[in-house]
Amino acid sequence: MGATRGDGRTVTSKVLALLAAYEGGDGALSLTDLAARADISLPTAHRLVGELVSWGALEKDAQGRYAVGLRLWEVGQNAGRQLRDTARPHLQDLYSLTQETTHIAIREGHEALYIDRLYSTKRVPRASRVGGRLPLHATAVGKVLLAFDEDWVREAYLHRPLEQSTTRTHVNPVRLAEELQLVREQGHAVTLEEMRPGSCSIAVPVRLPGGGIAGLGLVLLSTQSANLRKHLPALLGVAGRIEEAAARPGGGGLVLRPRRS
């Protein structure tokens, strides 16, 4: 006797739940694991995953576990491509100038989403990765994104509990608000071991056509923190270049809409 279907969820929502299972960032998952994370019964997961694999959204590895497939990556590359494509060469120039880890991020909900990043083989402890997220208040790009976003966004963010990533993370809402005010006045933000011990960072805003904001930043070893502001002219110059390129017709338009609460 077939069980009643009535879990009220649509097929689409289940397919998406399967994809969401990979948001944590841990590579390959077993079918059972996948079914559990998506909260789907094993037989159903088996069928849906089978379809996803045959399309190429997922791939089954030698151990029978499932990972995100290249075809999904390929389709995903179309998201926010304009910004990435226009910014990439300038990011490259910035890296050439500074020889430091360089990245660009935008705000997604209450986190900084890292859109692109450059670094060589010899460098800095990495906290984030391309496609990854970090809290807004513990990174320089995050502070920039917060400082230059609309007031209500900043207000809302400061009224949430602020995660303490290291002992040096600024988590006092009042002092953080003051700091953000300073960031707005100075036009740049810095951190010192607020996200990870061993690294410090500096960032400036990039104003996108349509009112959006991106954060352009550098990460250095914290032993080099005295040199942070030395890179400010380069950062500001490159940010300006990106703004120009993005403003040109066919440039880096990007629709920014908050999601998940």
Add this chain to the structure above:
Amino acid sequence: MGATRGDGRTVTSKVLALLAAYEGGDGALSLTDLAARADISLPTAHRLVGELVSWGALEKDAQGRYAVGLRLWEVGQNAGRQLRDTARPHLQDLYSLTQETTHIAIREGHEALYIDRLYSTKRVPRASRVGGRLPLHATAVGKVLLAFDEDWVREAYLHRPLEQSTTRTHVNPVRLAEELQLVREQGHAVTLEEMRPGSCSIAVPVRLPGGGIAGLGLVLLSTQSANLRKHLPALLGVAGRIEEAAARPGGGGLVLRPRRS
């Protein structure tokens, strides 16, 4: 009277067909366009797209058109991440050494899929982009991928019609087979305006653990073609570094499975 549902397609396949509509690479699509490309009735497309938007797989822009959403991009970043993450810093080093457009690709079906690419603001006509594909026989990385892949893959490829991208594209199967033999012997491949007028390229193979192959290449203005082989030592050196990094436990494993035909 509700029409008979019996088009035989699953909901999942329709969702995937909607995503596949973006594979062409043309940014935002109207609902009607989307429905047509996915071959889905308008009301159904409307409902499915609504779900995709509310999850974040698609985004609706100001003109009411739909583009791929950042959340899908984010999930997609998990695909082949190991290879990309291990290769990126070395690609960066290669760029620093040569100051030329640098890219890495793998074979996907009968095309080269560009996994990553670096370039500065002042450079070369771009034929490909990250996440994009080009024919195997008209690019240096493609020739490498073909030359060092398994025999049956090469055979099968040479028996297909070979697209003539420019007047200089090598499309004679017999001569191409000889050229690939030479590529195997020499350990590198070159092209001169075979994909796009104005650019030439050189590439070497990167042997991945598990038997896969990636192609590591440079693109130069064709006026610089005399300098192509000057970069060979750098290419070979960096390729070796990537191989080492990928072979290290936790390195760049990547399951390569052909798909679509």
Add this chain to the structure above:
DNA sequence: GGCTGACTTCCGCTCCCCGGAAGCCCCGGC
């Protein structure tokens, strides 16, 4: 104002999808 084209909503009929149950396969313990 009327027309066209694109999007959105409605609604009742289906048939695709669901998940419990059972079978299968591999592996590890004894």
Add this chain to the structure above:
DNA sequence: GCCGGGGCTTCCGGGGAGCGGAAGTCAGCC
């Protein structure tokens, strides 16, 4: 070799999620 367990795969009957024709809405254009 036998047994037990965990994970995967297949089967199947019942029912509600999904379907699309049709009608409604809206904006732009002549």
